[in-house]
Amino acid sequence: MVKNHCLAKSINDAGWYQFRRWLEHFGQKFSRATVAVNPAYTSQNCSQCGEIVKKSLSTRTHTCKCGCQLDRDHNAAINILERALGTVGFEVTVSRGSPLQGTGYEKKGQNLLTKAPLY
Structure with a gap:
């Protein structure tokens, strides 16, 4: 992915954070608990x-x-x-x-x- 291990970890963490935000957003939109x-x-x-x-x-x-x-x-x-x-x-x-x-x-x-x- 990226040669710099620390940068790769940051990119991965940001991706999971965004995924979690999407889940929470759509959970609220459709009245579902997340x-x-x-x-x-x-x-x-x-x-x-x-x-x-x-x-x-x-x-x-x-x-x-x-x-x-x-x-x-x-x-x-x-x-x-x-x-x-x-x-x-x-x-x-x-x-x-x-x-x-x-x-x-x-x-x-x-x-x-x-x-x-x-x-």
Whole structure:
């Protein structure tokens, strides 16, 4: 990209900042909540039991003692979703069976997936 490492990092940071501003703008325009989540340790925390499972970046599968076995990115995505929903007041009760089973994200008795879809 750019030979100067510091300049390349600044350009990359500016790009993510602009992307986040666009998300927030369109979230407001279409009355959708946008939440920034710190992604730290989301791929190392088990999305089923919460235990920290250390792994190198080359390890692509998350395997926990509790029996949870997911792709590393899928595990991180579940953790990011739980953190985001927790910050906007949703009670997080994830169905821990098959990844294709329905989830139990609810707020004040409403099913999030049918009453208030997030984009």
